[in-house]
Amino acid sequence: MPNAFTPNFDGIYDLFRVKHPQFIKTFNMEVYNRRGQVVYKISIGPGGWNCRFPNIDQPNGNYIWMITMTDLDGKKSSYQGEVMLLR
Numbered sequence: 202m203p204n205a206f207t208p209n210f211d212g213i214y215d216l217f218r219v220k221h222p223q224f225i226k227t228f229n230m231e232v233y234n235r236r237g238q239v240v241y242k243i244s245i246g247p248g249g250w251n252c253r254f255p256n257i258d259q260p261n262g263n264y265i266w267m268i269t270m271t272d273l274d275g276k277k278s279s280y281q282g283e284v285m286l287l288r
Contacts, residue, residue, distance in 0.1 A: 202266065205285040208252040217241075217266070217284055218249025227271040232264050232284070240264065252286050261286055 206214045217232065219225065232241040232250050240254035252259050268280045 202268075202280070202282055203284065204282070205287055206252075207287050208258075209288060216249030216251055217264075217286075219268075224272055225270050226273050226275070228268070229270070230266060230268045232266045234259065234264060235262065259286060261288055 202219065203214065203217065206217045208215050219228070219230075222228070227245075229244045230242070231239050234240050234254075240259060241250035263283050263285055265283055266281065269277070271277050
């Protein structure tokens with residue numbers, strides 16, 4: 202997972218998302234702001250967070266992400282980390 206993204210719509214790092222979703226069978230991701238509020242949630246597909254919640258640009262800063270997934274071999278994994286939103 203990237204550790205930063207810049208949602209300025211220049212076509213480079215505009216979405217926070219998994220880089221290689223073709224190896225994933227099931228996928229759940231949540232992104233939290235500093236107050237612990239879920240600002241993005243996805244449970245299927247290659248989508249990504251564009252820094253908006255609900256339709257308002259979120260401020261620069263660190264956000265926590267959590268992922269649970271199953272790969273194509275059936276192995277279940279959980280990951281968590283931080284991402285920096287930069288404008």
